[in-house]
Amino acid sequence: MTSSSISPALAKGAQKPRRTKTFAAQRRAVLLFIAPFAVLFLAFYAIPIVFAVVQSLLTVEREGTFGAPQEVFGGFVQYQQVFQNTEFWRSVGRVVLFGVVQVPIMLGLALLFALLLDSPLLKGKKFFRLAFFAPYAVPGVIAAIMWGFLYSPTLSPFGLITSEVNVLSAELVLWAIANVVTWVYVGYNMLIIYSSLLAIPTEIYEAAKLDGASNIQIAWRIKIPLVVPAIILTGVFSIIGTLQLLAEPQTLRSFSSAISSTFTPNLAVYTTASVPNYHLAAAFSVVLALATFILSFVFLKATQRKVSQ
Amino acid sequence: MRRGDSPRGPRHSIMSRTGAMLIMGVFTLYFLTPIWWLLVSSTKTGGQITGTAPLWFTMESIPTFFSNIGRLFTYSDGVFGRWLLNSAIYAGLGALLGTIIAAMCGYALAKYEFKGREAIFNIVLSGVLVPATALALPLFLIFSEVKLTNTLWAVFLPSLVSPFGVYLARIYAAASVPGELLEAARLDGSGEIRTFFTVSTRLMAPALVTIFLFQFVAIWNNFFLPLIMLRDQTLFPVTLGLYAWNSQISQIPELRVLVIVGALVSIVPLIAAFLALQRFWSSGLGAGSVK
Numbered sequence: 001m002t003s004s005s006i007s008p009a010l011a012k013g014a015q016k017p018r019r020t021k022t023f024a025a026q027r028r029a030v031l032l033f034i035a036p037f038a039v040l041f042l043a044f045y046a047i048p049i050v051f052a053v054v055q056s057l058l059t060v061e062r063e064g065t066f067g068a069p070q071e072v073f074g075g076f077v078q079y080q081q082v083f084q085n086t087e088f089w090r091s092v093g094r095v096v097l098f099g100v101v102q103v104p105i106m107l108g109l110a111l112l113f114a115l116l117l118d119s120p121l122l123k124g125k126k127f128f129r130l131a132f133f134a135p136y137a138v139p140g141v142i143a144a145i146m147w148g149f150l151y152s153p154t155l156s157p158f159g160l161i162t163s164e165v166n167v168l169s170a171e172l173v174l175w176a177i178a179n180v181v182t183w184v185y186v187g188y189n190m191l192i193i194y195s196s197l198l199a200i201p202t203e204i205y206e207a208a209k210l211d212g213a214s215n216i217q218i219a220w221r222i223k224i225p226l227v228v229p230a231i232i233l234t235g236v237f238s239i240i241g242t243l244q245l246l247a248e249p250q251t252l253r254s255f256s257s258a259i260s261s262t263f264t265p266n267l268a269v270y271t272t273a274s275v276p277n278y279h280l281a282a283a284f285s286v287v288l289a290l291a292t293f294i295l296s297f298v299f300l301k302a303t304q305r306k307v308s309q
Numbered sequence: 310m311r312r313g314d315s316p317r318g319p320r321h322s323i324m325s326r327t328g329a330m331l332i333m334g335v336f337t338l339y340f341l342t343p344i345w346w347l348l349v350s351s352t353k354t355g356g357q358i359t360g361t362a363p364l365w366f367t368m369e370s371i372p373t374f375f376s377n378i379g380r381l382f383t384y385s386d387g388v389f390g391r392w393l394l395n396s397a398i399y400a401g402l403g404a405l406l407g408t409i410i411a412a413m414c415g416y417a418l419a420k421y422e423f424k425g426r427e428a429i430f431n432i433v434l435s436g437v438l439v440p441a442t443a444l445a446l447p448l449f450l451i452f453s454e455v456k457l458t459n460t461l462w463a464v465f466l467p468s469l470v471s472p473f474g475v476y477l478a479r480i481y482a483a484a485s486v487p488g489e490l491l492e493a494a495r496l497d498g499s500g501e502i503r504t505f506f507t508v509s510t511r512l513m514a515p516a517l518v519t520i521f522l523f524q525f526v527a528i529w530n531n532f533f534l535p536l537i538m539l540r541d542q543t544l545f546p547v548t549l550g551l552y553a554w555n556s557q558i559s560q561i562p563e564l565r566v567l568v569i570v571g572a573l574v575s576i577v578p579l580i581a582a583f584l585a586l587q588r589f590w591s592s593g594l595g596a597g598s599v600k
Contacts, residue, residue: 022495026421029501033417034429036410037475044467045436048447055450113336121322121329130584131337134344137579139530141548142572145555146343149350149569157346157363187340215325236438244442247532247548254556266442266533273446273537281446289443296438 049289056283078283087262088284092291094174095264099242102178107234109182110189114227115219117190118197129194133187140184140247147180148255168256176256180248185241189234196230197223232303236296243292246270344576351377351570355563377570384567391543392550393575396529398461399546403468404525408517411471411524415478416509420486430479436472445533452538463538464546468528474520481516482509522586529579547575 059074082088113132117125135143149155156162167176204226205218213221246266253259262268265288273281342364350358352370354377361367381389418430448467452458486509494504510517535549542553551571554564 025501027423029505030417030421030423032502033413033421033505037414037470038429040410040466040470041433041436041472044448044470045439045444045472048444048451049439051451051454052447055447109336113333116329116333119329121326122333123330128333128337130587132340133583134580135340136526137583138344138576139532139548141532141552142576143343145551145568145572146347148555150343150346154359155363157342183340183343240438240440244440246442247530250532250536251552251555254558269446270533270537273449278446278450282450285443285446289439292440292443293435293438 052282052285055279056286058279060279074279078279079287081280082283082287087260088265088268091262091265091268095242095245098174098178098245099239101175102182103235103238103242105178106182106186106238107189107231109186110234111193111224111227111231113186113190114193114197115223117194118223119215119219121215129191132190135184135186136188138184140180141251143180143184144177144248144251147176147183148252151176152255168252168258170258173252173256173258177245177248177252180252181241181245185238189238192234193227193230196227200226228303232300235303236299239296239299240292243288243295347569347573347576351566351573353566355566358566358569374570377566378574381567381570381574388542389547389550389567389571389574392545392547395461395544396546396548396575399464399468399535400525400528403465403528404521407469407471407524407528408474408521410469411474411520412478412482412510412513412517413505415475415480416482416486416505416513418475419479419482420488420491420509433472433475436470437476439472441527441531442533445537448534449537458538459540459544461544464535464544467534468524468531471520471524471527473527474524477516477520477523478513481513485512485516518586547571551575 056078057073057075058071059077060069061072062069113128116122117129122128138146150158151162151167153163153166166172200223205213205222208218208222244266245264249259249263249267250270253261253263260267261271265284269281269284269288272284275281346364349364349366352366352374353361354373357367357373367373414433418426418433444467448463449458452463457463490508490512491504494508495501499507529546529548532548532552535546536552539545539549542550545553551568554571555568558564558568
């Protein structure tokens with residue numbers, strides 16, 4: 001922006017030496033501004049990703065049964081293993097099912113709360129905003145510990161329910177985890193949608209009100225379409241988060257034996273890495289990162305097309 | 310007319326008002342009961358947690374609470390205090406440095422034209438979509454090459470990188486730092502770096518707080534990285550420490566009380582910080598979705 005403002009006419013004549021000096025100074029400044037992030041990004045984002053891909057292409061071979069193990073190039077051997085690993089694909093299926101059910105419920109609730117906060121119907125909005133957002137301050141591990149106690153029949157204040165229905169059983173434990181995640185993140189998503197509702201100028205629906213439109217009609221026809229970008233943003237983050245599930249299921253494992261060591265893809269990565277089988281674990285990681293990337297990209301593109309139509 | 314005031318009739322309003330309040334009331338219980346339970350339970354002894362009313366205090370609540378806190382900070386040579394300190398270093402110091410680094414980069418991308426600007430921004434953007442947990446194992450492999458796993462650096466250094474912070478910084482810098490102002494500063498002979506730290510950061514201040522909070526929460530919540538990197542429990546962040554205690558409850562039942570009190574102690578400062586910085590959250594959160 002700034003360098004383009006130096007028009008050719010101005011850059012001629014007496015001004016020239018000074019302008020080139022500023023220009024050189026600006027280039028130096030840009031380098032200084034960008035270098036720290038660039039170095040860290042290379043070291044802790046780019047190189048690890050490349051290294052993981054390399055590791056996933058290696059395999060361990062032994063000469064005879066008792067020979068020393070040797071790392072050799074194995075091509076797609078690890079990826080073949082990934083695709084044959086039923087445990088891994090079951091874990092992927094599990095988080096996909098989780099995402100299909102939990103993400104819409106969570107975002108639906110977040111949208112409902114945001115619309116109510118923005119409507120004239122509520123009193124004590126500040127209190128509700130804070131109360132709903134408070135769980136976001138609780139890290140996943142601690143939220144899972146808390147709910148783990150609340151789920152267990154002996155400790156729970158909801159003993160009447162938890163002694164009848166074992167929410168930590170194999171059938172229900174996925175939804176027990178879904179509840180923990182929903183509890184933590186609804187308020188956060190609500191605030192993102194709410195702040196984009198606040199950015200809508202009131203004049204836009206003054207006219208609709210004068211025409212006798214109800215609050216529900218205004219919400220449905222005017223407000224929701226205008227906050228779609230915010231909902232998309234929360235949607236992408238939720239999809240990324242769902243595929244990465246680790247802290248909550250890993251913590252709840254000490255409360256429920258129904259959570260296997262390969263319950264979610266990331267748990268499978270962790271378990272495989274602790275064997276230790278780094279090459280296969282690296283291949284899992286690469287597949288998972290690619291899947292996440294593609295899925296959020298497709299989601300972004302698909303929703304963008306829908307919006308622009 | 311105030312924002313949200315409705316010219317509609319009172320009868321309809323009373324019904325929908327009650328409905329709205331009812332929904333919000335029920336969900337307030339949902340959101341606050343677990344935290345309330347944690348607070349109440351931390352005032353009980355191990356036996357009382359199962360034996361008394363779960364959602365209300367006992368007669369000896371106050372002294373029990375303080376003796377629980379005392380045991381929490383002395384158990385196993387006071388390792389819990391160490392965990393809190395570690396978390397403050399990883400998340401507090403890490404987010405502070407990370408915010409400055411991200412702000413400089415985002416600012417340069419917004420305010421200067423140079424070759425490769427769009428390319429850098431696109432790389433940063435794709436970095437946003439790479440989840441932190443997908444990097445944990447690759448980072449572990451890299452750090453074990455240079456024999457730095459199980460050190461403070463193994464968790465601290467990777468936490469400094471926040472592509473999302475760069476993305477936000479670029480949006481905010483473009484919106485809040487006028488190009489004319491930078492030209493004026495240049496004519497006054499102020500160097501680019503000095504202008505950034507004295508003028509631009511001030512204009513970007515609310516944004517910087519938002520970036521800091523985002524990164525703080527991201528580091529605080531990152532479980533996989535410390536889980537896979539650290540063996541020495543004096544290096545644990547508080548989340549990993551409580552996780553470790555929690556998984557030993559079946560062998561050492563007295564840890565249950567410590568886990569409950571420890572969970573409370575570790576979330577109180579966060580909730581307090583969120584309340585104090587609320588203004589920044591509510592104004593800054595939506596910014597990512599504006600453009």
